[in-house]
Each structure stands twice: as C-alpha cells, then as structure tokens.
Amino acid sequence: MNIKEYIESGILEAYVLGALTEQERASVEADMVMYPELANEVAAIEAAMQSFAEANAEEPPAHMQQQIWNAIQQSATQSVSEPQSVQEPKQQPKVVEIAPPVRPTWQRAAVWAAVAVSVLTNFMLLSQRNKTKDEIAQMTSQMDSLKASQQQVLAEYKKGRDMLVDTAMKTVVMRSTQTGKEMTGMMFWSKTTGESYLTIHTMPMPEKGKQYQLWVIQDGKPVSMGVIDNNLVANAGMMYKIPMHVKGGQAFAISLEKEGGNPTPTEVMAVGAI
C-alpha cells in the first residue's frame, strides 16, 4: 500500500469527520492498526477538531450541572426496582360530641379578672419592648453583618473540624526534601471514603512552564492525584478537595514537573508518610 497516497486521498479526514459508511470505517480502522503512520495522521486530524471544538465551547445554563447529576443517579438506580409502597386505607377520625359545661357565676368573674390582669401585663410588657426595640434592631443588624463576615471563616473552620473529629481522617504533613528550602503541604485523607483535601502551607511559586503535581505512593509506586493549579500555591492555607479518591497508600508527595504534569515524578519537593 502507498501510505502517502492513502493519506493524501482525504479518506482519513472523512473518517475523523464521520463521513464514512460503517464498512469504510471498519476498513480504515483495520488499516490504522497495520500502519502506525495512518494512526498518527488520524490523531493529528482529531487534535485539530478538538481545538476547533474548544474554540466553539459554549457554557450551558448553570442549573444543568445539578440536573445532570440527578439524572445520572437516577439512571444508576433505575435497574433496582423500587418497593411498592403499601397504601394504608385512610381511617376516618372518630367524632365525639362534647356538651358545653355549665359554670357558676363566681368562676366567670375570676376569669374576667384574670383576663384584665393579663391585658394590663401585656400592655406593660409591650411598652417596655417598644423602648428596647430600637436597640434590638441595631444589635440585630450588627449581628447580621458579623454573621455574614464570619460565615466564610466558619465554613472553612467547620470543614477542618469535621475532618479532625472524623477518626478515619488522617492528617499527613508533607515536608521538604530539599535542604535549605522550607516547603510544607498538608493532606487530610479519609481511608473510609477515599476523600482527601490538600492545603499548601509554604511552597514557592513554580517558574514559568512548571507546575507542582500531587502523588500518592502505593506499594512503592507513585500514582498521580493530579496537577496542582498555581492558584492553590498562591492561596496558601486554603483547603481544597481533591477530585480523585484514594483507597490506600504509604505516603503523599509533591513534585515539580513540566506544565501539565508527568506520568512519573521527576523532582520530588515534599513528602509525608501516611
């Protein structure tokens, strides 16, 4: 087969653009297995279409994320048949007639006296309350603004506290492996759920074209947990949830890599044993 002619015919473009029939597609795929040059060419065309798709990106409405997650969960439970809820027949409440009791006159007078006292007390309380109303309003508004400003701090604190209370949550401090450079990061990791949070304490901003990458060491092998955004390095002390769940490991580590990360760590900066 003349590979050059094959490539120049445009059939690979037609393949990527989805313009081939089922049969033609199968034959191109078979050829790609035989000739890596064809597979490489297809990858290059696909990369261009990816860039094209990215240039066309359009954010769907904000409510879609929750809606889709609900749909995903529904699709997962659909196969499990829901138990039929047994309808209990509604019972009619029994009606019991109560005859109005007849009260003597002295009892009525006592009731009226009690009502009068109550009204007087209420009036006194009301006027007292009016006096303090302004003060209360002032305090409430102060409280509100305090509450609002504290809410963020509280949320952060609560996250941390919940993690400390959770006995399954481990705290792993990653310390610098480079002499003379002070670098620390912290991992909070729950063995039961696999969830983890990362806090960078002190890490220098990586030079241009470089990024930090987070690892978990499992049976002596480093497994990537993702490349760390430089924003996180800039916002030291903030806690971030790691999307990737971790079921086990012996240590967490941070390494310095080229932008976008590497399959294995090149320069380890900080390590903490679990």
Add this chain to the structure above:
Amino acid sequence: MAPVLTYSEEELVLLLRQQSQDAFSYLYKNYAGVLYGVIRKVVTDEQTAQDVLQDVFVKVWNNIGQYNTEKGRIYTWMINIARNAAIDKLRSKGEIMKSKIHSGEDAVYNVQKGMKTEQSTDTIGLKEAVADLKPEYQTIVNLAYFKGFTLDEIAKTLDIPLGTVKTRMRAAMQSLREYYNSN
C-alpha cells in the same frame, strides 16, 4: 472556581471510573462547555441541546467502563458521543431529511447561509479559525461533522464528484491544522 487539580487522559479515565460526585464535578467543569458547543452546532434549539447534553453525560458516565484507552483519546471519544447523539436527535426530528431532500443550488445556498448565521454567533477564536477556510471547505466540514452527511450524500447534495469532496476535506483539515498549530 477554576479547577484546582488537572488530570491527564489516563488519570481522567481512572477518576471517572471512581463514579463519585467529585469526579462528575471535575468532568462537568472541564468538558460541559466543549460538548455543549458541539451539540449546539448540530441542534440549534437550546432546550433540545440541553436534553442532548444530559443524555451525553449519562452515556459517558455509564460507558466509561467500556472505554478503551487504546482506541483513541477519551476527549475525542466524548466529543464523538456528543456529536452522534446530537445528529441522532436531528434525524429523529426529521430536520436532516428536509435538508437532504434539497438539491443543487438551493441546498448549497441554504447550507452556506446556515454557516454564515452560525458564524456570526461564534466565538472570536472560531471566527479567526474559519476565516482562512474557503466557503466550499466550510460547507463540507459542516455537512459531514455537524450534519452527519456521508461522502456520497455530500457529493450528491453539492453536485460535485466524490473525489473532489475528499480532496476538499483534506485541504480544509490541513488549513485547520495549520491554524491551530501556529496558535
């Protein structure tokens, strides 16, 4: 908030196979825009496009176990799921048959007009990208990629030889590649 951690192709597959809500959030934040953009190029109606987007995510989610890394990039796999789902929807609505029934000048005119209106709402990036694409190249890419026409159907619709369709496809993709490589 911008994603804090980013994942390579292989890592993304592992992440999705964990099937957690965190994994979904990552997937959605990073890919919903691109997938929705592709869908919207196929079906213009917003409500329909949103329905398709939901189906696409459910499909990606439930089929990640069957996805094979050797068969190509997961990114391409997801884009193709989105494109195919959108085209299926278009077909089920009978819109595509309408455009296929048209022939000759009329179809070319409609298609080009369609491309033009779409372009006017496009992002600046795309406008630049297709600025170099000749109209006849744009038409062919649009018919194939976003309307699901086969080579044969494109040739008949535009009334040009099959070989010309393929050479134009090649030329169109070459200029797109050149554009994205130099940017």
